[in-house]
Amino acid sequence: MRTILLVDDDPNILTLMSIHLTKAGYRVEKATNAESALTLIPRVWPNVVVVDVMMPGMDGFELTQKIQDEFDLPVILVTAKGLLEDKEKGFLAGSDDYVVKPFEPQELLFRIGAVLRRSAQPYEMRVQVGSLIIDRKRLEISNGVETKWLPLKEFELLALLASNPGVVFQRSVLMEKVWGYDYAGDEQTLSVHIKRLRERLMHFVPDVQIGTVRGVGYKLEPRI
Known part of the structure; x- marks a missing residue:
């Protein structure tokens, strides 16, 4: 299930957009300001962030820039400002699309779908972290000298970690993301897969490791 994070200081707009997105089959997370959104993103890891421009404190332009710098996630800006210079400012901040209020809920759904299709394309390309090369089309990993094939769930887990190193x-x-929203198993499954991946990577790419942040989760990072 795709996750959409809505960021808007107007609770009525959050509720309205949430209703339509949920009906369309998305999982919806909500934040009423930029600071809450930045805290929430690593917890839910949304596929798209829909951001209102005019918010107290950090505005949508600045939030978009931070999202691009820290998480590299697709952003759709929503604003009452339709001037060309405002749109330019939004795209320069790193937004993927720009929706001007008032808009029909269906328009937002169309735009989210388009952004998801575009953002899915790079996912099939090669990603490199240190000497580790992940080829998502071929479902294989390489260290520049030899190639390995991993069990599918291990590959999906490694590719996800590699999508945002560190x-x-x-x-x-x-x-x-790997086992699905309705997976009935427990987190021991994840622990086992992480352990196997670490064993496979240890000698294959000694300059890369899967780090543990106790009580939180994991990250792919250079080995120190």
Whole structure:
């Protein structure tokens, strides 16, 4: 299930958008300000963040920039400002799309779908962390000299960690993204897969490791 994070200081707008997105099959998370959104993102790891521009404190432009710098997630800006210079400012901040109020809920759904399709394309390309090369099309990993194939769930888990090197993924997020929102198993499954991955990577790519943040989750990072 795809997760959408809505960021808006107006609770009525949050409720309205949440209703339509939930009906469309998305899981919805909500934040009423930029600071809450930045705290929530590592916990839920949304597929798209929908951000209102005019918020007290940190505005949507600044939040978008921080999301791009820290998490590299797709952002759709929502604002009452439709001037060309405002749109330019939004795209320069790193937004993937720009919706001007008032808009029909269906328009937001169309735009979210388009952003998801675009953001899915790079996911099939190669990603490199240190000497570790992950080829998502071929479902294989390489160290530049030899190639290995991993069991599918191990590969999906490693590819997810490699999508944002150094960023901590909560255990619950990893379980949902790899095993599915309705997975009935326990977190021991994740622990076993992490252990196996560590054993496989230890000699294959000695400059890369899966780090543990106790009580939170895991991250893929250079070995110190």
